[in-house]
Amino acid sequence: MKKYLKLVNFEFNRVVKLFIVLLGITLVVQVAGVIIKSKDYLNMANEKINEDLIPKAQFLTDYGQFSFLHIIRSLWFVGPIALCAAGVAFYIFLIWYRDWVGKNIFVYRLLMLPTTRFNIFFAKISNILIMTLGLVAFQLILLPLEAMVLKWMVPDEFRNDMGIEEMITSIPELNIIIPSSFVELILYYGAGLMAVSILFTAILMERSFKWKGIIAGVIYSAIAVIVFISPVLLQEFVLNSYFYPMELFVIEIVMAVIVLAASVWMSGFLLKKKVTV
Amino acid sequence: MIEVKEVEKKFGRKKILKDVSFTANKGEITCLIGINGVGKTTLLNAIMALTPINNGEILIDGEPVKEKTFEKISLIPDALTMIPNMTIEEAMEFMNDFYTSWNRERAEELLGFFRLNKNDRISSLSKGNTAKVNLLLGLALDVDYVLMDEPFSGIDMFSREEIANVFTSHLIENRGVIITTHEVNDIEHLIDKVVLLDDGMVTKEFDAEKAREDDGMSVIDVMREVYQG
Amino acid sequence: MNVNFNNRDPVYFQIIRYFKEKIAIGEFEPGEEIPSRRELANRMKVNPNTAQRAYKEMEEQGLIYTERNLPSKITTDTKVLGKVREELIVEAVDTFVASVRSINVPVDELLDLVRTKYLESDKEV
Structure with missing residues (x-):
């Protein structure tokens, strides 16, 4: 620490x-x-x-x-x-x-x-x-x-x-960077953190496997995004609005945590076992 | 003891290290000799877990490298690994912050030994002085093993002498040292053990003094025999 | 202690030889303190383990001795000291004889020549 x-x-x-x-x-x-x-x-x-x-x-x-x-x-x-x-x-x-x-x-x-x-x-x-x-x-x-x-x-x-x-x-751009409630703050910055963790993982893949790593990084990012938005996609196209908005919201948070955790774990693994000077 | 066992390392499809095995003991200076591009640097990096290996095993005192290992083994690469706009003093502070094995007294002593000025910015140093700072950062750690990558290459004669003096001083005493070089002349009398690397393999591992005693052969004689015989 | 080591003889052996020479010409006197192994390694620019080995070997040959934690010293045993001198002379003569033998010079002529040369070089010094 x-x-x-x-x-x-x-x-x-x-x-x-x-x-x-x-x-x-x-x-x-x-x-x-x-x-x-x-x-x-x-x-x-x-x-x-x-x-x-x-x-x-x-x-x-x-x-x-x-x-x-x-x-x-x-x-x-x-x-x-x-x-x-x-x-x-x-x-x-x-x-x-x-x-x-x-x-x-x-x-x-x-x-x-x-x-x-x-x-x-x-x-x-x-x-x-x-x-x-x-x-x-x-x-x-x-x-x-x-x-x-x-x-x-x-x-x-x-x-x-x-x-x-x-x-x-007065303008939405400002409203995102300065949310008006604490929950929104956690959500926006949580989403930002998740995005950065995905990028970091992709960067470390590149650093570990060079050209192949770039491809792996792109694929990883794509998968992470798909996993993250899959509940919304399912809700829209398959489940016909089966979930209540609140339920969907909670599921989204769970997905975000999963993606974040996976990125952290993957980055740690790459740093420990695969990265090269 | 540092044990390198059947290590294989590929870059893409090219096998840089095919099957490398050797040991380096504490209290001895082991010299890895091979022409440039033979994978000496890669091997040192692999020992420090700075690059993954495709096969084989590397053990330090019987254990694979983990975070604590860096308190008992240090690598002195051929380039300085500090941020250029740091001063020597800041670099020393950085080391002190992160390593419990950093020995302040020894660091100060090395500073005097190499006649370096603490307040100099790393980016402003000559090649010889850069190499000395690099040695300082590696040697001021109270570690059991020190790995040095080509400490003499591209350095002026006087700096070479000063660096060679390190090997016969208490700064190295009782430690295990692995040093890589493509040119053994300067240090022929300083080393205990020689590991010849060629084409990704260890072609010979021998005791320098023993080769002289038993066969009347210098290190270079043995190399000649191995490479041309 | 600037020694030009050759690369083919064991370094520890060359160190011992250096000591013997210094003892023979009296530069190292009986009972004189000698440098620690680390100091020696540093001054001769050799591996400390090699210096250690040379000291161990010399100790076994009785050339030096160490009394508990004190620095090692050159032996005071006159028998050993005498032997060192003799050994060096015999060794040098052996080498000389071996190289001159192939020319087949009569011994008397050779000895005369040796005497003249030897005296000449004495004068020069």
Whole structure:
């Protein structure tokens, strides 16, 4: 356990630069977005009211008040989130492959540590999770901050204030990364964890068997996905909605746990018996 | 004792190791000699469970390698196995964190022995110094067995001398050492036992001093006889 | 202790020979302490097990002795010391004779030549 934590810490230190860069980009781009979008709106209002001489009330009914929704739907806001998501997705692969490449092959050391090789797997998957949660938490902190910036920028009468919850539920993408209930959080992140564990297994297959491993990895991933969604498929096409939604839901959770457990076991097996430096 | 028994290893369809058996004892320096590409590195990796074998068995003191084994056997590969942007000190800290067999005092002593600077970044080291750091990380562990992969290859003369000095010092005393090389000249007088590898097999396993005593043959004479006879 | 070992004679044997030579010319004096086996291995750049073997062998031949935990010492036994010198001389002469025999030189002529050469080399030194 102690060595697992040390490995988690060690792995985190290796990604901390990338992590901070992602946080920095998100902060800068999103806040810039708030300022630019607000300015655009105010400039437009200025133009309409002062140059086209449209009354303020008329302007507000025609063009609506400015709200955070304008920002959330813009690339300024979604772009950094997409970038972070891509960064994490990329790192899911990099976290393994970086140990095998270069002049100094670090995987030698990792595999020679006097600890179970499961810990290597757990430390890496924990880091993906920590990174993801870290980015999401940062976004959660950023939202009220950005709302405040907006308040400074746009005068009261032009502004329609939104609560944080309203912001989050306004677009589905945001609602997935920041679920509104604890159960949803467990479900979404559980599903994410399962997906990462499948990818990790596929990566380790490639590392163990090279070209053949890629094929094995693809087949394994396909099987895992099929196993996971099989209850839904059966429900739809064979059983004619035999299960109650709640039952189906529980079965899905069981399937997810099975797939996760199988991936962990398989990864451990590969690390112990098949992987090669 | 390290026992390698009938080990077979394939890469794809190619058999790199066909049938390799030998033993290496504690307190002795065993030298694995073979031309490049004969599978010496693969064999060391296999002993450390860093690559699976297709057949055969490898035992360390009668047991197959498990996690605890890494507290009593260390491998010094031909490339450094630390993250390049670490300093030597950070690399030493890393070792200290994970190995109970890490011996801080000995690590410090080795640092002096090789005249290395703790604060140097690993990526900035010369080839000779990189090899020395690599040796430091492997030798500062209080392990019974040390495996070294070509510790002399591609290294300047003075570094070679310093590294050769390790073998006659207390740093190696009472340990079992396996060293691979494709060129025996430098270490002819340092080794106890020779294992000749050719074409995926052990062609001869002999005691170097005994060959000199019984047959008046140097290690190279024996090699010549085996390969050309 | 820079010794050029050849690769064909057992290393332990060459170490013993080195000691004998040093004893014969008096560089190692009777009762003098000699390095520990590890020190010797380190200085001669040989395997410590080989150094150990050389010491064991020398101990058996009575060339060195060890009193409980103390460093080993060169023997003070004059009989053994005398024998070392004799042995080396006989060995060298044997080699010389063996190589000169094939030329078939009369003994007297040979001895004269040896004397002249020997004195000459003495002067040079």
